[in-house]
Amino acid sequence: MGKDIWVVAEHFQGHLNDITLELVAKGRELAQAAEAKLAVVLLGSKVKGLASELAADVVYLVDRPEFREFTPEAYCAALEAALKDAQPRAVLMGSTSVGLDLLSMLSARIACPCLDNCTRLEVRDGRLFATSQIYGGKLFVEVAVPEATTLIAVIPGSFPRPEASAAGRPEVQDIPLPATLPELRIKFRKLIEPPPGDVDITQVPVLVAVGRGIQNPDNLPMAEKLAEVLGGAVCASRPVIDQGWLPLTRQVGKSGMTVKPKLYLAFGISGAPEHWEGMKNSELIVAVNTDPKAPIFGGAHYGAVTDALELIPLLTEEARKASMKKAS
Amino acid sequence: MNIAVLTKQVPDLVEGVEIDSTGKAVDPDSIRYILSESDDHALEEAVLLKERTPARVEMFSLDTGEVRDTLCMALAKGADRVVLIRTGLETLPSNHTVAKIFASVLQGLSFDLILTGVRAIDDLDGSLGGLLAGYLNLPYVGLVRKVEMADGTSMAIVQKEYPGGYAAELEVKLPAVLGIQAAEQPPRYVPVSRLRQVMKTAKVEEKETTAPEPETVAVERMFKPEEGMGATMFSGTPEEIASQIVGLFSERRLVR
Numbered sequence: 001m002g003k004d005i006w007v008v009a010e011h012f013q014g015h016l017n018d019i020t021l022e023l024v025a026k027g028r029e030l031a032q033a034a035e036a037k038l039a040v041v042l043l044g045s046k047v048k049g050l051a052s053e054l055a056a057d058v059v060y061l062v063d064r065p066e067f068r069e070f071t072p073e074a075y076c077a078a079l080e081a082a083l084k085d086a087q088p089r090a091v092l093m094g095s096t097s098v099g100l101d102l103l104s105m106l107s108a109r110i111a112c113p114c115l116d117n118c119t120r121l122e123v124r125d126g127r128l129f130a131t132s133q134i135y136g137g138k139l140f141v142e143v144a145v146p147e148a149t150t151l152i153a154v155i156p157g158s159f160p161r162p163e164a165s166a167a168g169r170p171e172v173q174d175i176p177l178p179a180t181l182p183e184l185r186i187k188f189r190k191l192i193e194p195p196p197g198d199v200d201i202t203q204v205p206v207l208v209a210v211g212r213g214i215q216n217p218d219n220l221p222m223a224e225k226l227a228e229v230l231g232g233a234v235c236a237s238r239p240v241i242d243q244g245w246l247p248l249t250r251q252v253g254k255s256g257m258t259v260k261p262k263l264y265l266a267f268g269i270s271g272a273p274e275h276w277e278g279m280k281n282s283e284l285i286v287a288v289n290t291d292p293k294a295p296i297f298g299g300a301h302y303g304a305v306t307d308a309l310e311l312i313p314l315l316t317e318e319a320r321k322a323s324m325k326k327a328s
Numbered sequence: 329m330n331i332a333v334l335t336k337q338v339p340d341l342v343e344g345v346e347i348d349s350t351g352k353a354v355d356p357d358s359i360r361y362i363l364s365e366s367d368d369h370a371l372e373e374a375v376l377l378k379e380r381t382p383a384r385v386e387m388f389s390l391d392t393g394e395v396r397d398t399l400c401m402a403l404a405k406g407a408d409r410v411v412l413i414r415t416g417l418e419t420l421p422s423n424h425t426v427a428k429i430f431a432s433v434l435q436g437l438s439f440d441l442i443l444t445g446v447r448a449i450d451d452l453d454g455s456l457g458g459l460l461a462g463y464l465n466l467p468y469v470g471l472v473r474k475v476e477m478a479d480g481t482s483m484a485i486v487q488k489e490y491p492g493g494y495a496a497e498l499e500v501k502l503p504a505v506l507g508i509q510a511a512e513q514p515p516r517y518v519p520v521s522r523l524r525q526v527m528k529t530a531k532v533e534e535k536e537t538t539a540p541e542p543e544t545v546a547v548e549r550m551f552k553p554e555e556g557m558g559a560t561m562f563s564g565t566p567e568e569i570a571s572q573i574v575g576l577f578s579e580r581r582l583v584r
Contacts, residue, residue, distance in 0.1 A: 072467070097470070097471045100458070101468065104462065105458040108459045108461070114454045116452060117451065135341055135449050137553070140551050143545050143546060144546050146545060186504075188499075189499055190496075194492060194494060249493060255490070270341075287559065299558050302560050310566045311569060319574050322574050322577065323583050326584075
C-alpha cells in the first residue's frame with residue numbers, strides 16, 4: 001500500500017468549500033510526516049481552474065458535463081476508478097452531504113475500511129490515529145487507522161483553514177473514465193434555493209438559540225421576547241425545525257446556516273456535532289442546559305446548569321433593566 | 329409498491345452512556361436502547377408515501393435491545409409487516425456488519441424503495457444506507473428530506489439537503505436505497521391506548537440469520553469530553569445566574 005494522502009474536493013457554485021481547504025492543509029501535514037504526496041480528487045464540469053487553488057502535489061481531475069452537479073452515483077464511480085490502482089494511505093473527505101454519501105458507498109464498493117465523524121488526525125510514532133465523536137459528542141473514540149487504504153470523513157471546522165491560500169502548481173492528471181459512463185440511475189434535476197427568510201440569521205448580532213429543551217412551541221414567545229430585548233433573533237437546532245416549530249431559515253447547523261454572531265445564547269441545546277459545526281465561530285457563546293454533561297459546555301465560553309425555561313424570563317427582565325439603566 | 333424500512337436501536341442518550349473497564353467500548357449494562365431518531369423519520373416517510381400511493385411498508389429491525397415495542401409501534405403507525413432479525417449478537421455490531429446482515433435478509437425479496445435513517449448517533453464506520461447500497465449495487469442518496477413517486481413506481485424524485493438551506497432535487501431510478509434525514513412531517517404520535525390495542529394482536533415475525541464475520545475498526549481508547557471543559561460556569565439560584573449573565577453582557581457591551 002502507498003503512503004499518499006488523498007483529499008476529495010467539494011465545490012459549490014464555482015468555489016471550493018472551506019472543508020476542502022481545511023482538509024488540504026491537514027493532508028499536507030500528514031503527507032509531509034510520511035514523506036509522501038498529497039493528491040486532491042477534483043470532480044465537476046469547468047472546474048479545471050480550481051486546481052490552481054489547491055496546495056497539492058497532484059490533482060486527479062474529471063472535468064465533464066455529466067459531473068456538473070453532484071450525484072452520488074457518478075462521483076462514486078469516478079472515485080472507484082481513481083482508487084482502483086492507486087492505493088493511498090488515506091482518503092479524506094468532509095462529513096458533509098456530499099462526503100457522507102461517498103464514504104459509505106465507496107467503502108462497500110472497494111472493500112476498504114471507513115471512519116466517520118472524525119475531528120482529529122495525527123501521526124504518532126509513525127502511526128496514523130483518528131479520533132471521532134459519537135453519541136452526539138458525548139464520547140470520543142480514538143482509532144488506529146487500519147493499514148489498508150482508509151476512507152475518513154471529517155467534521156467541517158475540525159482543522160483550521162489556512163489564512164491565505166498557499167496554493168501551489170499541482171500536476172493535473174485526468175482520471176481515466178470510459179467515454180460514456182454506464183447508464184446512470186441518478187439524475188440531477190435542479191437546485192432548490194433556501195426559502196426566502198423572514199430574518200437572515202447570519203446577519204443578526206445576537207442569536208437566542210433553542211433546542212429540544214424548549215419542550216413545546218408555546219415556549220417560543222418567551223425566547224422571542226428575550227431576543228427582542230437583546231436586539232437579536234431566535235434560531236434553533238435541528239429537532240425544533242423538524243417538529244415544524246420554526247421555519248428552515250432559522251436552522252443552525254450542518255444542513256442549516258453557519259452563523260458567527262457577537263453573542264450566541266444556547267438554551268436546551270446539547271451541542272451535537274451537527275449543530276456545533278454551524279455556530280462554533282460565534283464571538284461569545286453562553287450555554288444553558290439542565291445536563292451538566294451536555295457537550296455544548298465543552299466548547300461554550302460560559303455556561304450554566306439550570307432549567308432554560310425558568311431562566312429565560314429572568315434573563316429578559318434583567319436585560320431590560322440593564323438596558324434602561326444604560327439609557328438613563 | 330413495496331417499501332422496506334431498515335432500522336436499528338441506539339443507546340438512549342437521556343439515560344447516559346458509560347465506558348467499560350477496558351476503556352475501549354461502551355458498557356452494555358449502562359445502555360437503554362431506543363429506535364434511532366432518523367430511522368423513525370424513515371418510517372414516517374414510508375407511511376406518508378403509503379398514504380399517497382398504494383404501497384406496502386415492511387419494517388426490519390435487528391434484535392438489539394427491546395425491539396418488540398418499537399416494531400408494534402411501527403404497526404400502529406401504519407407498517408403492514410414487521411420483522412425482527414435474530415442475529416445472536418449481544419451488542420450492536422458495526423455498520424459494515426449491520427449492512428451485510430440486511431443485505432442477506434433482503435436477498436431474494438423485491439422492494440422498490442429501501443429507506444433507512446441517514447445516520448445514527450453511534451455511526452463510526454459510515455452509514456447503513458450507503459453501505460447497503462454499495463453491497464447491493466443499488467443507487468443511494470443520503471440526507472433526503474422529501475420523496476415523491478414519479479412514472480408509476482419506476483422513479484422517485486427526492487430532495488437532498490445541502491448546507492445553507494439549499495437542496496438538490498434528484499431523479500432516482502428504482503429500486504434504490506434512500507437515507508432519510510427528516511420526514512416531511514414529524515413522526516406521528518400514537519396514543520398509548522392505540523399501541524396497547526395493536527400489541528394484543530400484533531404479529532412480529534422473526535427471522536434467524538447467521539451474523540457475518542464481524543468487521544470492526546480497532547479502537548485504541550474511548551473517552552468523554554471533560555465536564556464543563558472550556559466553559560466558565562455560572563452557579564447559584566436562577567435569579568443569581570440571570571444577573572451574572574446580564575453582567576457579562578454589560579461588560580461586553582451587548583446590552584442595547
